[in-house]
Amino acid sequence: MKVSLFLTCLADVVYPASVGRSTVEILERLGCEVDFPKKQTCCGQPAFNSGFHKESREVAKHMIKTFESAEYVVSPSGSCTSMLHEYEKLFEDDLEWQVKAKELAKKSYELTQFIVDVLKIEDVGAEFNGNVTYHTSCHMTRLLGVKEAPMKLLENVKGLKFTELPFKQQCCGFGGTFSVKMVPISEQMVNEKVHHIEETEAEVLIGADLGCLMNIGGRIDRQGKSVKVMHIAEILNSRGEAG
Amino acid sequence: MGIKTSNEKFFDRVEKGINDSFMRKAVVEAQGRLEGRKTQTTEELGNWEDWRDLAEEIRQHTLENLDYYLEQFVENVSNQGGHVFFAETAEEANEYITSVVKDKKAKNIIKSKSMVTEEIGMNGALEEIGCNVVESDLGEWILQLDDHDPPSHIVVPALHKNKEQIRDTFKVKRQYDKSSDPTELALFAREQLRKDFLAAEVGITGCNFAVAESGSITLVTNEGNARMSTTLPKTQITVMGMERIVPTWKELDILVSMLCRSAVGQKLTSYITGLTAAKEEGDVDGPEEFHVVIIDNGRSKILGTKFQSTLQCIRCAACINVCPVYRHVGGHSYGSIYPGPIGAVLTPLLEGYDDYKELPYASTLCAACTEACPVKIPLHELLIEHRKDIVEEAGKTSFAEKLAMKGYAFAMSNPGVYRIGSKAAPSVIGPIAKGGEGKGPGPVKLWTQIRDLPEPTGESFRKWFEGRDKKGDKS
Numbered sequence: 043m044k045v046s047l048f049l050t051c052l053a054d055v056v057y058p059a060s061v062g063r064s065t066v067e068i069l070e071r072l073g074c075e076v077d078f079p080k081k082q083t084c085c086g087q088p089a090f091n092s093g094f095h096k097e098s099r100e101v102a103k104h105m106i107k108t109f110e111s112a113e114y115v116v117s118p119s120g121s122c123t124s125m126l127h128e129y130e131k132l133f134e135d136d137l138e139w140q141v142k143a144k145e146l147a148k149k150s151y152e153l154t155q156f157i158v159d160v161l162k163i164e165d166v167g168a169e170f171n172g173n174v175t176y177h178t179s180c181h182m183t184r185l186l187g188v189k190e191a192p193m194k195l196l197e198n199v200k201g202l203k204f205t206e207l208p209f210k211q212q213c214c215g216f217g218g219t220f221s222v223k224m225v226p227i228s229e230q231m232v233n234e235k236v237h238h239i240e241e242t243e244a245e246v247l248i249g250a251d252l253g254c255l256m257n258i259g260g261r262i263d264r265q266g267k268s269v270k271v272m273h274i275a276e277i278l279n280s281r282g283e284a285g
Numbered sequence: 286m287g288i289k290t291s292n293e294k295f296f297d298r299v300e301k302g303i304n305d306s307f308m309r310k311a312v313v314e315a316q317g318r319l320e321g322r323k324t325q326t327t328e329e330l331g332n333w334e335d336w337r338d339l340a341e342e343i344r345q346h347t348l349e350n351l352d353y354y355l356e357q358f359v360e361n362v363s364n365q366g367g368h369v370f371f372a373e374t375a376e377e378a379n380e381y382i383t384s385v386v387k388d389k390k391a392k393n394i395i396k397s398k399s400m401v402t403e404e405i406g407m408n409g410a411l412e413e414i415g416c417n418v419v420e421s422d423l424g425e426w427i428l429q430l431d432d433h434d435p436p437s438h439i440v441v442p443a444l445h446k447n448k449e450q451i452r453d454t455f456k457v458k459r460q461y462d463k464s465s466d467p468t469e470l471a472l473f474a475r476e477q478l479r480k481d482f483l484a485a486e487v488g489i490t491g492c493n494f495a496v497a498e499s500g501s502i503t504l505v506t507n508e509g510n511a512r513m514s515t516t517l518p519k520t521q522i523t524v525m526g527m528e529r530i531v532p533t534w535k536e537l538d539i540l541v542s543m544l545c546r547s548a549v550g551q552k553l554t555s556y557i558t559g560l561t562a563a564k565e566e567g568d569v570d571g572p573e574e575f576h577v578v579i580i581d582n583g584r585s586k587i588l589g590t591k592f593q594s595t596l597q598c599i600r601c602a603a604c605i606n607v608c609p610v611y612r613h614v615g616g617h618s619y620g621s622i623y624p625g626p627i628g629a630v631l632t633p634l635l636e637g638y639d640d641y642k643e644l645p646y647a648s649t650l651c652a653a654c655t656e657a658c659p660v661k662i663p664l665h666e667l668l669i670e671h672r673k674d675i676v677e678e679a680g681k682t683s684f685a686e687k688l689a690m691k692g693y694a695f696a697m698s699n700p701g702v703y704r705i706g707s708k709a710a711p712s713v714i715g716p717i718a719k720g721g722e723g724k725g726p727g728p729v730k731l732w733t734q735i736r737d738l739p740e741p742t743g744e745s746f747r748k749w750f751e752g753r754d755k756k757g758d759k760s
Contacts, residue, residue, distance in 0.1 A: 051697075054746060055707040056714065057739050062746035078750050081700040089690050091650055093672025093682075097694035104698035180651035213609045217649025222731035224647060226296070229735045230303055230613035231649070260736030263719065 043161070045074040046112035048105075048150070050122045051084035052252040057273075061252065064279035065118045065153055072161055081108045085125040091218050095132060102129045106142045114160070115150040118275045120182020121251045123152040127186065152182060153275055154250060158191040165198035170280040175207045175244040177214065177235070177258065179251040192250055192274055199277060205242040209234075216257035232261040239269055250274045287375070287406040288636050290435035291620045295643040302614040308437070308445040312612055315444055319606045322550020323657075330546065340543050341661040343536045344597035347528075348588065354497040354530050355579070361500025365562035367575040371527075375405035375582050382407060382489070382522055383414050385576055389520050391416065391486035397504065397511035398422035399491025400439055400600060401526045401580055403622045404635075407489070418489075419481040421510035423474055427451055430458045437616025437624060440548050440602040445615055478510070488518035488572065492525035493599075494540060495577070498533040501561040502577065505544060507554045515560055521572035523560075527579050528596040534559075540599060547601035547659040583635040591670055595630050597660040602627075604654035604664055610647055619644060626654035626664045633671060638679050645671035689727065711741035 047069075053061045066076050086101030106129065109115050117123045127150065129143035157163050176196060183189050196202060215221065215231025235258055239247050247262075247269055249255045259271035291298055302308065327333040347354055359369045372378035386394065394416050396402065408418045408429075420429045424443040428434045431454045436442030443451070448465040455461030455470065459477060463469045493505045502523045504511040515521050531537045545551045564571035587596055605611050605625030616624035621632040621641065629644040645668045654664040676682045696702045717724040718738040725733050732738070744752075 049746060051707075055710045058742045059744060059746040059749050063749055066750070078747075080747070083697040083700060083703045084693075086697065089693060091669060091672070092686075092690065093669060093674070093676040094690040094694070095673055095677075097690045100694045101697040104700075180649070180653070184652040184656050211653065212612075213649045213651035213653065215609070215649060217651065219728070220646070220649045222728040224610075225731055225734055226299055226303060227610055227614055227647065228649075231609055232736070234613070256739060257736065260732070260738060263737035264735060 043074045044113040045069055045076050045116050045156075046109055046114065047076055047078050048082060048085075048109065048115050048117040048122065048126075049078070050117055050119045050252065052256065053118060054082075056256065057252055061118055061273045061275055064273070064275040065116070068153075068157070068166060068275060068279050069116065072157065072163055072166065074161075079108050079112070083108075085122040087122065087125040088218055090125065090128060090132070099132045102132050102143065103139065105129075106139070106146050109146055109150075110142070112149065114156065115146065116153055116156045117150070118153045118273060119251050119253075120152045120155075120179050120186050120188055121253055123150055123155075124181045124185040126150040152186060152188055152191075152250065154191040154195050154278075155186070155188045157278075158194055164194045166195060166278050168198075168278045168280050169200040169282040170277050171201035171282065171284045172246050173203045173205065173242075173244045174246045174248050174277075175205050175239060175242040176210075176274075177207060177239075177247060177249040177254055178210050179249060179254045180213050182250055183211075195278060196248070196274070199280070201282070202277075205244055208238045208241055212238075214254045214258050216253045218253065221257055228257075229261075232257055236261055236265065236267065236269075240267070244269065246270045246272050246277075248272055248274050248277055286403055286409065286433065286435065286622065288404055288621050288623065288632060289640060290617065290622055293620070295618075295620065295647075298618045298620055299614050302618040305445070305615065307447055308615045309613065311444055311447065312615055315438075315441060316606050316612055319441075319548075319550060319602075320657075323547055323603060323606070324550075326546040326550045326552055329552075330542075336539070336543060337659055337661050340540060340659055341597065343531065343540060344599075344660045345594075347530055347532060347536075348593060348596055351528065351530070351588065354532055355527065357497040358495050358500055358530060359579075361497070362562070362575075362577055363500075365500055367500065367562050367577060369577045369579065371579045371581070372405075373581045375580075378405050378524065378578050378580050378582070379407055379410035381578055382524070383410055385520065385522060386411060386416060386487055387414065389486055389574075391520065393481065393484045394418045394487045394489060395481055395485035395514045395518060396420050396422075396425075396488070397490045397506065397514040398425050398442075399489070399524055400622065401491055402489065402524050403436065405524070405580060405582060407524065419478070419485070421478055421482065421508075421514055422506070423471065423508055423510075426474060426478065427454060430454050435617060436622055438602060438605060439600055439623065439625075439627075445617070482513045482517050485514075485518045487520045487522060488514035489522045489524065490514055492523050492529055492577075493544065494537050495525055495530045496532075496534055496537055496559070497530055499561055501559050503537060503541070503560070504556070504558040505541060505554050506556045506558070507549070507551075509556050512556055512558050515558065515572065516570040519572055520574045520576070521560075521563070522576045522578060524578045524580060527581050527584050543659045544599050544601050547599075547603040547657075587634050592630070592634055592667060594662045595627075595634060595667060597662050598627055598631070599660055601659060603657040603659060607653040607657045609649070609651060609653065614647075619647075626668070627662070630662075630664055630667045630671065638675060638681055642675060642679075642681050645675065707745075714738050715741050
């Protein structure tokens, strides 16, 4: 199966290479042939959510073209994947691009969704030793509708001691530009999230969206706390490491 | 009062809310309680998503045919001797209501809870002509006694007050000398209100739903105060938003059940009151004269626009009860009698962006509201629509943001530019990643006020991927 990786700008520019690397390695281990269209940039969500739809449309067109020949597009982000599904709305007055947007949406998957729903695999043979908890990101669960897939995969990771995060459905306060436009509110939200994470006594917080992880992890680091933040791809690519 | 509840700036209100530790604790508890009960009663009912689809369909159908159903309702009220007044503006509504009150030479007015009367500032208009207006909903009564403190929630208006604060208000305003025990407090309120019920010449109510087929109005309460307000006074005035209508009792049945479950997690509230026309011969109670005031006040401007679904709202506050922003800032931060997600969508539609331009941005777009809404208003999408209008039409976006977004779009649709930027990123982030409080360019500076950034480490993904491509190593 041929898979084109949509890395996302956060994984590409801000985060260390390991998120992308893990995504590629897992997919290859599961029998996929992975390519990386080099022209890819960002999904356009920052402009879309800020109401700059003309600007978002330019980015969307670029992304549609970049992934035009892909069989499947897989991304280590629920939020960015859900944005690919929003493109259709951007081209309500442009049938040609709307058709293309729909085609892209149809073949685009978040990583865990792809593994569970398309590859039909629930055990990726991973082993990770440590106490962990998992942050369900809002766009992945509510907009993309992916709720079960990450849990199914984590259940089969050997060595994982899992504690459910209290108030897991609560947003962490990232919200893209919200995190910089509404700093005082975002601060309260992320404080509450960090507090609940600490309640679980987990050593590692796992998430499937780098936006949330950057927000929560950034706050944890600023507060000098020791909880480590890891992307689910890094966990699923583990072979017996310890948290 | 009107829609606007504060002259303070948005971020000042937010700061106040964040620093109000009692209010925040109360909100967290109330959200937990209300949301918990809602989940329980909707699970009990089963097939909640199908019910939501049905409720959405009913509301959409009603709005699509609003002129027809309003006409039917008005005809049925009139045929049964009721008086109907259609008010295009708040002023028109208050003029009519005060004229009815003057006509009756009434001084004492008892009210049941109604958001739309707050919206039009009716109490103030009646007080101006010398009336004594008494709120009979316990929460609203507390706020009224406390020098007209604005509501902070549309269902639980005094959510932000604790029992000690309520005791103190009673003490100062009504010489209350007992404890802060809720039973004692409620008993005192009951005694006090009884006199007002008996003295009232006019009873004013809101309207949860008006039933077109019979010309009836319905009220959903737990305290029974709406029944008292509609049985004792000789004149009844019901004030309703023009969208608050259902075709028949069949649809009412469905929507009331969903309203009670979504608002307070009850299958039904203690009192669901349906009232048709004034007292007839042989009736033991009820008003002798019945007026319905139907309020437009900006609603017909929303009809037919991309915001039409906002009018589907049945005022249950389910969106408020799950909102993580409301959770931390509380209702007063919104500066509107309509707080939370529905308030952030509705308030700018009714009042414009001038005083409320921040509201559409006071959301992470987490979509908890959209998921909770029993009539499926796509609240988070409507917030984006507001943002779009603020950018494209209202021209209220800063030049810097416009420029930044243009730059963003240019970089993100030109891979060459994007690569230059992303190659430079580690050198920008690196020095400030850890503990760089308030450092960095543009939005990064705002980010680092409260958070660190991931430290750039080692080779980039692109280099790694290219490297293995060259080696042909894919193991």
